[in-house]
Amino acid sequence: xxxxxxxxxxxxxxxxxxxxxxxxxxxxxxxxxxxxxxxxxxxxxxxxxxxxxxxxxxxxxxxxxxxxxxxxxxxxxxxxxxxxxxxxxxxxxxxxxxxxxxxxxxxxxxxxxxxxxxxxxxxxxxxxxxxxxxxxxxxxxxxxxxxxxxxxxxxxxxxxxxxxxxxxxxxxxxxxxxxxxxxxxxxxxxxxxxxxxxxxxxxxxxxxxxxxxxxxxxxxxxxxxxxxxxxxxxxxxxxxxxxxxxxxxxxxxxxxxxxxxxxxxxxxxxxxxxxxxxxxxxxxxxxxxxxxxxxxxxxxxxxxxxxxxxxxxxxxxxxxxxxxxxxxxxxxxxxxxxxxxxxxxxxxxxxxxxxxxxxxxxxxxxxxxxxxxxxxxxxxxxxxxxxxxxxxxxxxxxxxxxxxxxxxxxxxxxxxxxxxxxxxxxxxxxxxxxxxxxxxxxxxxxxxxxxxxxxxxxxxxxxxxxxxxxxxxxxxxxxxxxxxxxxxxxxxxxxxxxxxxx
Numbered sequence: 001x002x003x004x005x006x007x008x009x010x011x012x013x014x015x016x017x018x019x020x021x022x023x024x025x026x027x028x029x030x031x032x033x034x035x036x037x038x039x040x041x042x043x044x045x046x047x048x049x050x051x052x053x054x055x056x057x058x059x060x061x062x063x064x065x066x067x068x069x070x071x072x073x074x075x076x077x078x079x080x081x082x083x084x085x086x087x088x089x090x091x092x093x094x095x096x097x098x099x100x101x102x103x104x105x106x107x108x109x110x111x112x113x114x115x116x117x118x119x120x121x122x123x124x125x126x127x128x129x130x131x132x133x134x135x136x137x138x139x140x141x142x143x144x145x146x147x148x149x150x151x152x153x154x155x156x157x158x159x160x161x162x163x164x165x166x167x168x169x170x171x172x173x174x175x176x177x178x179x180x181x182x183x184x185x186x187x188x189x190x191x192x193x194x195x196x197x198x199x200x201x202x203x204x205x206x207x208x209x210x211x212x213x214x215x216x217x218x219x220x221x222x223x224x225x226x227x228x229x230x231x232x233x234x235x236x237x238x239x240x241x242x243x244x245x246x247x248x249x250x251x252x253x254x255x256x257x258x259x260x261x262x263x264x265x266x267x268x269x270x271x272x273x274x275x276x277x278x279x280x281x282x283x284x285x286x287x288x289x290x291x292x293x294x295x296x297x298x299x300x301x302x303x304x305x306x307x308x309x310x311x312x313x314x315x316x317x318x319x320x321x322x323x324x325x326x327x328x329x330x331x332x333x334x335x336x337x338x339x340x341x342x343x344x345x346x347x348x349x350x351x352x353x354x355x356x357x358x359x360x361x362x363x364x365x366x367x368x369x370x371x372x373x374x375x376x377x378x379x380x381x382x383x384x385x386x387x388x389x390x391x392x393x394x395x396x397x398x399x400x401x402x403x404x405x406x407x408x409x410x411x412x413x414x415x416x417x418x419x420x421x422x423x424x425x426x427x428x429x430x431x432x433x434x435x436x437x438x439x440x441x442x443x444x445x446x447x448x449x450x451x452x453x454x455x456x457x458x459x460x461x462x463x464x465x466x467x468x469x470x471x472x473x474x475x476x477x478x479x480x481x482x483x484x485x486x487x488x489x490x491x492x493x494x495x496x497x498x499x500x501x502x
Contacts, residue, residue: 005071008174009330010292014134015069023104026223026380027133030101035125037369045083047151048115050161052081057135057170057291062107084116101378105132137294138357139279144290149365170291194329195337205273205300207340209351212266213406220344224404225381230416231397239427247313252356253320257312258423259354259387260301261434270304275350278327296331297323298349306433309426353386
């Protein structure tokens with residue numbers, strides 16, 4: 001009988017989510033490759049199987065054994081994936097991709113990877129490699145695409161890829177992690193020290209941020225969401241790079257300071273906790289391994305007073321360097337230690353995520369094919385808001401993933417626009433108080449100062465339509481209503497837009 005292999009701390013968190021809500025697509029990680037040219041589907045299927053055979057994480061299932069989850073690595077035919085094939089019309093590709101990305105994995109019995117080849121023409125294909133997050137992370141895409149390229153190249157020539165054996169597998173990492181961290185009940189253990197730091201660091205932090213949502217939070221989050229893209233111009237990027245050099249900070253720290261400032265300006269207060277993903281690959285032996293190593297930390301930003309962006313960056317730098325020293329504390333253990341109010345309506349400890357993806361370019365080179373990586377909106381949301389940014393081709397881009405339970409697409413787009421505007425203004429004038437930086441576009445300012453405050457014309461029109469005998473009685477109420485009434489049913493001067501500045 002094979003030895004029992006426990007789950008890593010990160011895997012346990014997703015396994016418990018799976019137990020609570022059942023099979024759902026929330027933690028699916030899609031890689032979408034558009035392939036133009038002459039494709040050999042049989043060689044591609046063999047190449048996918050080669051990569052899966054190389055990485056135990058991609059052929060691991062997670063059964064519940066007497067109430068305790070375990071890792072079971074499948075061997076032979078039971079661990080070989082199938083390349084699912086579909087013929088679709090070119091115009092139907094977006095809808096079919098969205099459908100395929102919402103495939104649900106049963107973690108106890110299904111391999112955590114599913115490969116689908118969509119054929120839209122003789123030389124037009126899309127390959128979707130869908131992996132459950134329990135077996136992968138953002139950093140895994142680099143070894144995945146590189147090794148897929150190597151395997152496909154070899155299979156075209158009728159040979160298997162020749163690779164050096166991996167120094168470790170994911171189960172080795174799992175056992176090593178538990179050995180190094182030790183028992184949290186042992187005050188001398190590394191885990192106990194990490195928990196002590198984070199317990200003090202997050203004491204008194206808000207459990208739920210007051211975000212400028214369009215609707216009240218439902219008792220149980222549906223997981224539905226959307227995505228809004230955004231980008232910064234070259235001038236802003238150059239200024240931001242200069243500012244980070246001057247302050248000894250990073251682009252991620254600048255984005256964290258900007259997001260915290262934006263949320264403060266939108267009414268979330270001055271104590272802003274955001275979630276951040278750290279790679280967790282602290283050993284060189286893990287660099288080429290596909291698996292879930294990412295750990296989530298809670299970074300708390302104090303925006304109180306009248307700090308400039310330069311000052312706020314220095315605050316953020318201090319917080320982040322301290323957090324880095326304690327990045328090995330598993331998020332699930334931190335949640336257990338802090339005992340936040342458990343709810344199915346919101347994520348514990350933070351509801352806003354910030355990610356700066358710098359895992360490197362995907363190394364894609366398939367003989368005879370032009371290959372492009374595409375983003376796909378899976379229609380799911382793990383958090384209320386998630387700002388996901390990346391630098392590619394010299395351009396700093398991002399996308400705002402939002403919960404459809406709380407936000408309309410137009411509101412999310414407005415939040416994204418204001419983040420872009422805020423970063424531009426802060427980079428241009430880093431010594432100005434961030435509270436004075438303009439978040440409004442010229443059009444919004446005209447609408448705010450002119451259209452919505454043109455009380456006399458609105459009151460006059462209303463007065464003309466009312467019966468004379470009721471005019472005196474209702475005059476005050478009508479004027480108040482004109483000032484406060486807003487499109488979409490929101491009221492009050494602070495609710496002119498769902499993301500109005502505070």
